[in-house]
Amino acid sequence: MEDTVNSFSLFFNYGLPILLLVFAYFIGNMIEKGHFRNIRKREDAVHGFPVVSFDTMPEEWRAGSSTMVTGSIVISLDYFKRVIAGLRGLIGGRIKTYEPLLERARREALLRMTESAKEQGYDAVFNVRLETSRLANARRDGNGTAGVEMLAFGTAVKFAGRIG
Template identity: 45%
Template sequence: MDALIQILIFVLLLGLGYFFGRRAERKHYDSIRKHEDELRHVVVSSERTPDREALGHDFDLVAGSVVISVDYFKTVAAGLRSLFGGRVRAYESLLDRARREAVLRMQHQAQALGSELIINTKFETSRISGNAGQGIGSIEVLAYGTALIASSK
């Protein structure tokens, strides 16, 4: 009886994770695509030094960060995947979403400063282990760079 209840709980969590996780991921991808279109005029580059044209520009540090949680389905799928090896798609999409979201927030900050170019973009990723202790609980991504702002003088 106990085993049955445990299995039921597991299946329930798995179902909840699958349903809500997929929904959250789809919504998030929709919003990412929408905002990427809106912010396309803010160019993000990993160039280390500015062009000569940028000589008169002001500059400022901009950053964007996000923490995204895994869902139960992803945790289980990734656990199974690690038995067989190969691409862990469940986590790939998670990281992809987090990086793109972080860049978007950085672009947003640059746009607020009146900048159209961010150079020397760097990423910093780390995980926050949840109460599970194993696997990843959630991931945090920080994107930062230098925004060049056309100065008024």
């Protein structure tokens, strides 16, 4: 009986979190890989569409009309990434598990912005900016992050004539 109690408490103290970690790792990994595949495919589809970060329009461009385009994504950590980042937080250094997450967010936000410009019939986007904001806390004590928003925005232009 005592052995049963011990194995139960052992399971709840160590087994459950480890099981959760393994699940979070596999599911998170699957989703991440799928997302990167999807991003690459869509980047190929908009390839050649000019997206630049100059804050003034390049001289060669003759704009007929313009508008602001935005693209944003809200993305969250999985348990595995969070735990590993927590360990990293004890000693410092590059939080390697967060890097691909934010990379996905940046590229997805830029893609959404670009796709929106293309859909509306614009020819190029300049003055592109990226902004990140942290969403609500995941825990009641004010710690933890529920997710981040990545916002990409810029000025889309429709060309009046041919580009030089």
